[in-house]
Amino acid sequence: MTSSAQHPAIDKRMEPKMTLSNRSLLNKTFLADGAFSLASGAVLILAAVPLAALVNAAATPFITPVMLKALGAGLLIWGIFHLSAARNGGPVAASARISIAGDVLWQVASLALLLTAYANLSAAGIALVVIGMIGVADFLFFKLRGLAQERAAIA
Numbered sequence: 001m002t003s004s005a006q007h008p009a010i011d012k013r014m015e016p017k018m019t020l021s022n023r024s025l026l027n028k029t030f031l032a033d034g035a036f037s038l039a040s041g042a043v044l045i046l047a048a049v050p051l052a053a054l055v056n057a058a059a060t061p062f063i064t065p066v067m068l069k070a071l072g073a074g075l076l077i078w079g080i081f082h083l084s085a086a087r088n089g090g091p092v093a094a095s096a097r098i099s100i101a102g103d104v105l106w107q108v109a110s111l112a113l114l115l116t117a118y119a120n121l122s123a124a125g126i127a128l129v130v131i132g133m134i135g136v137a138d139f140l141f142f143k144l145r146g147l148a149q150e151r152a153a154i155a
Contacts, residue, residue: 026096026146027086033099033139034082037075044072055125062120078102096147103140107133 023031044051048065055063082099085091091099110133114126121129 023089024146025142025149026091027089029139029142029146030082030086030091030095030099033143034079034086036135036139037079037082039079041072041075041079044068044075048072055122055128056120057122057125058120062117063125093147093150096143100140100143100147103136103143106136107140110136 045068048068051068052061052063052065081095082091085095085099110129114121114129118126
C-alpha cells in the first residue's frame with residue numbers, strides 16, 4: 001500500500017525557486033530599492049561629517065552631520081521594509097501603496113529643500129538632491145508600473 005501523505009523534503013524541492021527571472025517587476029523594484037536604500041543609508045551614517053561639509057555652501061551649516069545620520073537611519077529602515085516586503089514573492093498591495101506614498105513624499109520634501117535652502121547649498125549639495133530625486137522618481141515609476149501590471153493580472 002502506498003501512502004497518500006506527501007513528503008516535505010520532496011515537496012520542498014519541487015517548489016519553484018524565486019530567481020530574478022521569475023520575479024514580478026514590482027518585486028524586483030522592491031529588492032533594488034531596498035538594497036540601494038541600505039547602501040545609501042550606510043554611506044550617510046558613515047560619512048556624515050565629510051558629506052555635510054560637501055553639501056553646505058555657507059560657513060554656518062544648514063545640513064548638519066546629525067541630520068545626515070538621521071536620514072541615513074531612516075533609509076536603513078526604508079531598505080529593511082522593502083527587502084522584507086519583497087521576500088516570498090511579495091510585496092502585497094498595501095506595502096506597495098506605502099512605498100509609493102513614501103516616494104512621493106521624498107520628492108515633495110526634496111523639492112521643498114531645494115526651494116527653501118538653495119542659497120545655503122553648495123553646487124554639489126544641489127546636485128546630490130537632484131540626483132536623489134531622479135533615483136527616487138525611477139523607483140516610483142517602476143513601482144507604479146509593477147503595481148498596475150499586478151492589478152491587470154488579477155483582473
